[in-house]
Amino acid sequence: MDSSPDNMSKKELLELVNQLEKKNSEIKEAKDTLQFHYDQLRRLIFGTKRERFIASANPFQQTLPFEELEDEKEDASKTVKETVTYERKQKRENHHGRIPLPSHLPVKETLVEPNVDTTTMVCIGQEITDQLELIPSKLFIKRFIRPKYALSKEKQEELIKNGEAVSPVIIAELPSMPIEKCMAGTGLLAQLFIDKFIDHLPYYRQIQRYKREGVIIKSSTIDGWQKQITNLLIPLYDRLKEKVLIQGYLQADESPVKVLDPLKRGKTHQGYHWVYHSPLEKALFFDYRYSRNRAGPEAVLKDFKGYLQTDGYVAYKKFNTKKDITLVGCMAHARRYFEKALDDDKSRAEHVLTKIQKLYAFERVAKENEYSHEKRHAYRLDNAQPIMEELIKWLVREYQIVLPKSPIGVAIGYSIRQWESLRAYLFDGAIEIDNNQIENSIRPLAIGRKNYLFAGSHEGAKRAAMFYSFFGTCKKHEVNPYEWLKATLENIADAKMSELDNYLPQNFQKS
Secondary structure, X not given: OOOOHHHOOHHHHXXXXXXXXXXXXXXXXXXXXXXXXXXXXXXHHHOOOOOOOOOOOOOOOOOOOOOOOOOOOOOHHHOOOOOOOOOOOOOOOOOOOOOOOOOOOOOXXXXXXXXXXXXXXXXXXXXXXXXXXXXXXXXXXXXXXXXXXXXXXXXXXXXXXXXXXXXXXEEOOOOOOOOOOOOOOHHHHHHHHHHHHOOOOOHHHHHHHHHHOOOOOOHHHHHXXXXXXXXXXXXXXXXXXXXXXXOOEEEEEEEEEEEEOOOOOOOEEEEEEEEEXXXXXXXXXXXXXXXXOOHHHHHHOOOOOEEEEOOOOHXXXXXXXXXXXXXXXXXXXXXXXXXXXHHOOHHHHHXXXXXXXXXXXXXXXXXXXXXXXXXXXXXXXXXXXXXXXXXXXXXXXXXXXXXXXOHHHHHHHHHHHOHHHHHHHHXXXXXXXXXXXXXXXXXXXXXXXXXXXXXXXXXXXXXXXXHHHHHHHHHHXXXXXXXXXXXXXXXXXXXXXXXXXXXXXXXXXXX
8 A cells, every 4th residue: 555645644644743743752852861961971071070050140130029929830931030149258368478387397497698708797687488398207116125124132032031922034014006016106007097098098009108218018018907907996986886876867878989809800899888977976987888788777777766868869768667767858969950950951940959049048147157056947947948848839830841851850850759858957957958068078988999999808898997987087076187096006905995985086185
């Protein structure tokens, strides 16, 4: 049968046109999706990671106070643009010259005389020029000399006669050391771990540096030191975990780490560091797990009660069914979807981003004025809650119009599904609006991965989790990590279990 257009009826032609239009629409939708993913990939490789949003509306143009009718449906192309204005305190004053050098540094003076005879001249003053100089760190031998003493023969006979124990030789005991008969002092041990987990210097590079100093340290030796120090610090690590989990508010996130696995010859296994942050305690706990499934957080948080703030990952969903746990969402993650959707649907994405910008402006006001938790809670209810109520109505209405699989549809759908947890930060002034604090705490781990590429074993990844926990907590409390670790290694071997709290990084300055 001839199916050429000339021999087709009008009804058949209309049906063919509808089919072609439908197919064309599907092709366009697929093309837009591919273009979106291509643009995101280019941005990931070549572009900036900043997510700063500046509304296209004139920031100096004020809007008239017309109230929007609740039942009126806006056309998507006529979305109202709002401008957020706030006052920000200037963080840094204008630079007035070179920053003065620290007064606690030692000063080495060098007198520079003119190249002329000054014996007949009178000194009328002097000019002083300071430079910040550096002497590279040097290894040295710390030698303990312990004199041996012996009692005289008469004294020994006297003690024996009185029934007292006699020691033929008397010698002082060595100071407490973290590793018995170890050639490395506490300063060297501390520096090895600081260089690895804070300055991201792999052990093999450290070995090369010491080799330039004429000192040979084998990698197996350093690995043995790390194992023994880790075993020594396990009780302190467990105590840090207790202090983090006992708080009623916790932030959680996870980050991948490649691990050498003997069962996967020629390949690395992708394990995960699960990170728990207590904003109230300002403490971090890293926990290494073999996978990203929910078994990890379920084991760690089995006795936890309170607010649990996450990014919406599916592994945390089960906690929403526990009556003692309230899941809190991350506004920064919801915002990120709309920021990515700007190229897809600028008007809708800008509308939501402007609303979220207002919410963050309120948070900034509360922070700069150092509101208490109670005052911040009341401030949010007065200012942020009306915006949240208006925003969810808009999201539900627009979700019925947009394509669900489009970037703006995905953004709106994510926010609707996470809405109860996103608005949960309004319940308590102690809760943060987002999870950014814990994301910032994971950055050292991400930078470290780029330098040492992988952990040597699953046990090595667990040991790394311990040091990231300690050093991350040091950073939260502005504690010098080298001073903390050196002092801890010098004393913790003789510490009692009841004294462990004194050695936690958050208590270091106090103790």
